[in-house]
Amino acid sequence: MQVSGRRLFGRYCVLVGLAVIVVGPIYVAVAIAIQPGTRIVDFPALLVPRSVELGAFRTAFDQAHLGRYLLNSILVTTAIVAGQVLTSVLAAYAFAFLDFPFRRTLFLVFLATLMVPTEATLVANYDTIVRLQWLDTYQALIVPFLATAFGTFLLRQAFLGIPRDLRDAAALDGFGHLGFLRHVALPLARPALAAFTVFSVLLAWNQYLWPLLVTNEDRHRTVQIGLKAIASSRLEELNVTLAGAILAALPIFVLLVVFQRQLVRGITSGAVKG
Secondary structure: OOHHHHHHHHHHHHHHHHHHHHHHHHHHHHHHOOOOOHHOOOOOOOOOOOOOOOOHHHHHHHHHHHHHHHHHHHHHHHHHHHHHHHHHHHHHHHHHOOOOOOOOOOHHHHHHHHHOHHHHHHHHHHHHHHHOOOOOOHHHHHHHHOOOHHHHHHHHHHHHHOOHHHHHHHHHHHOOOOHHHHHHHHHHHHHHHHHHHHHHHHHHHHHOOOHHHHOOOOOOOOOOHHHHHHHHHOOOHHHHHHHHHHHHHHHHHHOOOOOOHHHHHHHHHHHOOO
């Protein structure tokens, strides 16, 4: 009994230590962001806020144009996620339920694209954007990412777990492919769909290299580039830089908290179905 109690105590100590490692940088960022920039020289007393001032957040949002960067990221992320969900759902349904020539071969080709690093296609994609005269446009930020093999694979695995009998029963009730997809397949695959949506949002929101290449003006640049610009132009205002980072991370934090259960269920369900 004592041994199990010691083991439990040791586990809790490890968990507390890991929690401190994870939460510590977040606390430091918040503590610095809510204080005047003049207190930066007071380290380590800076980590104990004497008062709360939100001026750094207003400066980052207005004077550093973070509001524009956030709006661009929201528009681009929403369009990318909508396109990826739509194309992945339709492609996954076709690979799971439809019979057509070379289905397995085409699916293997889909999976093979996952092994191609982004850097290998960067020059070709950039050349295409230049030829289409899409530099400094929202199309350049959105169109290359409207489809993803990862989403097709994940949703196909979820669809394969749906019994064929349900498809036959739906056909007897007069449902076509779109009716079965909307009323049966998607509701049953909701955990995987939610998990993929969260992954898609994270990847689209955190893009840096591609938006940096295809945009030259602030009116089209996304929040990650904006944070780099703030950090470079306000070296002496660390509180403003960290305030901007907190504002940029807040939507993702809320998304993960809200969809945490669906994310875990989607990952586990997709891992056991083949």
